[in-house]
Amino acid sequence: STPKKQSSPPPTTAIGLPRSYPIIGSFLAAVANRKRQLQWISDILQVSPSATYVLHSIIGTRHVFTANPAIVRHILKTQFPNYGKGDYLTGTLKDFLGHSILNVDGESWKFQRQLASHEFNTKSLRKFIEIVVDTEISDRLIPILSVAAATGTVLDFQDILQRFSFDNICQIAFGFDAAYLLPSLPQTKFAQAFEECVKISSDRFDAIIPAMWKIKKLLNIGSEKRMRIAVSVIKEFAENIIRKKKKELKEKASLDSVDLLSRFLWSGHSDENFVTDIVISFLLAGRDTTSSALTWYLWLLSKNPHVESEVLKEIKEKSKAPVYEEVKDMVYTHASLCESMRLYPPVSEDAKEAVNDDVLPDGTVVKKGMRVAYVPYAMGRLETLWGSDWAEFKPERWLEKEEAENRQWRFVGRDAYTYPVFQAGPRICLGKEMAFLQMKRVVAGVLRRFKVVSAVEEGVEPVFVPQLTSKMKGGFPVRIVERDA
Numbered sequence: 001s002t003p004k005k006q007s008s009p010p011p012t013t014a015i016g017l018p019r020s021y022p023i024i025g026s027f028l029a030a031v032a033n034r035k036r037q038l039q040w041i042s043d044i045l046q047v048s049p050s051a052t053y054v055l056h057s058i059i060g061t062r063h064v065f066t067a068n069p070a071i072v073r074h075i076l077k078t079q080f081p082n083y084g085k086g087d088y089l090t091g092t093l094k095d096f097l098g099h100s101i102l103n104v105d106g107e108s109w110k111f112q113r114q115l116a117s118h119e120f121n122t123k124s125l126r127k128f129i130e131i132v133v134d135t136e137i138s139d140r141l142i143p144i145l146s147v148a149a150a151t152g153t154v155l156d157f158q159d160i161l162q163r164f165s166f167d168n169i170c171q172i173a174f175g176f177d178a179a180y181l182l183p184s185l186p187q188t189k190f191a192q193a194f195e196e197c198v199k200i201s202s203d204r205f206d207a208i209i210p211a212m213w214k215i216k217k218l219l220n221i222g223s224e225k226r227m228r229i230a231v232s233v234i235k236e237f238a239e240n241i242i243r244k245k246k247k248e249l250k251e252k253a254s255l256d257s258v259d260l261l262s263r264f265l266w267s268g269h270s271d272e273n274f275v276t277d278i279v280i281s282f283l284l285a286g287r288d289t290t291s292s293a294l295t296w297y298l299w300l301l302s303k304n305p306h307v308e309s310e311v312l313k314e315i316k317e318k319s320k321a322p323v324y325e326e327v328k329d330m331v332y333t334h335a336s337l338c339e340s341m342r343l344y345p346p347v348s349e350d351a352k353e354a355v356n357d358d359v360l361p362d363g364t365v366v367k368k369g370m371r372v373a374y375v376p377y378a379m380g381r382l383e384t385l386w387g388s389d390w391a392e393f394k395p396e397r398w399l400e401k402e403e404a405e406n407r408q409w410r411f412v413g414r415d416a417y418t419y420p421v422f423q424a425g426p427r428i429c430l431g432k433e434m435a436f437l438q439m440k441r442v443v444a445g446v447l448r449r450f451k452v453v454s455a456v457e458e459g460v461e462p463v464f465v466p467q468l469t470s471k472m473k474g475g476f477p478v479r480i481v482e483r484d485a
């Protein structure tokens, strides 16, 4: 059956390019649109030649925004060494992320990536999916959903998923059970401090006067005072775990724990600050990304029953297979997750900074120090890339029927530069495969037994909030219904 138009996200209004004036550039338009900056930039990219736009702002600052795959390839791959994190980004995130993988370039990045990549080999992934994810599903998630189904309670599924992935990533990063997904939905000091750091760091980027936070920090007032406190809560927490881990490792002859922290300590990195920063980076990378993806996914499924029934069919077909094989083979589910993240990417915009002057493939001139951002949110909405039905939630875009007589679905991936939801090139997301395994396992574990019914008011579209990782504004209210066995 053909998907119905009702499932579509709201159409973007076609607008012209913003006015630009001498000295202040398009500063006024940027201020007027600052509460909807992502949508504003995406609208502009839709009407820009080569899907690329140079935003002129106050006193001659210029930023390039692009939704053009050839330019994405240029900055993420062909000219990779010329487009790094840069001073602006690293300076803004340093209090939170220090010199860890998400916040450095060059040799230090290479080294951390190399070491961390062991955490993502097949053996570790299998262990992760079979032990960490499945325990969290059966011991924590399912019981909460059963109670909600029995009592008819409305749950905020976004909150549930954030708690779920927080517990998961704490296990991977530290080998520590954060116990954040409990029936009482506890507020833990560590998780709350983490949330505060993410929020304040995001706000630093969004401020109209970019250096304002530095002044507040200097004076130790307002949000910057809260930031300082939250950072120290996180660091203290991490340091305690690190000390315990160090002691444990000293008493052991070999490395049997698989968490990232043990791996770093085992390889001789005993500098607590450095190790703390790395662990925090992983928490950020792994925490809100999969929960964001799954929140929007379940919302789209609730609006598209024909997709949900295809997914359910696949879950039932695969349910006899061992856990790891099951999730690896969920082709339709995989496609539907890709499709959902096309419309609602967990990382909606990502900026690089030019090390040297350069010219982009479309002729746009880039000066040293200029920021060039690719915008997955805008790219997923381009007719030139996805066709005139781009607004429809259609997993079939990613699938082909096999020629063989059983006519199974086969997944057809898109070029990573057209769909840079996980970034692309040498710095492509290290957790991509892990994220898919986790998401598919959650989808299978939940949908097999329950129907997740949106309790969002009829006709209301949830609002996409782009922070460091995107969120559904106000959460995702749902009712849980137990399926007939």
Ligand code: HEM
Pocket: 101, 102, 113, 116, 169, 172, 282, 285, 286, 287, 289, 290, 293, 345, 346, 347, 350, 351, 420, 421, 422, 423, 426, 427, 428, 429, 430, 431, 432, 434, 435
């Ligand atoms: C749906 C889920 C996810 C999405 C959409 C996603 C997306 C991304 C993106 C866009 C980046 C590039 C950020 C940048 O450098 O500017 C990234 C990097 C990274 N991600 Fe993910 N991610 C996801 C899940 C995960 C998970 C579960 C983990 C780990 C447990 C993870 C670990 C990392 C790491 C370590 C990096 C840094 C890679 C590097 O700089 O070399 N990600 N991810």
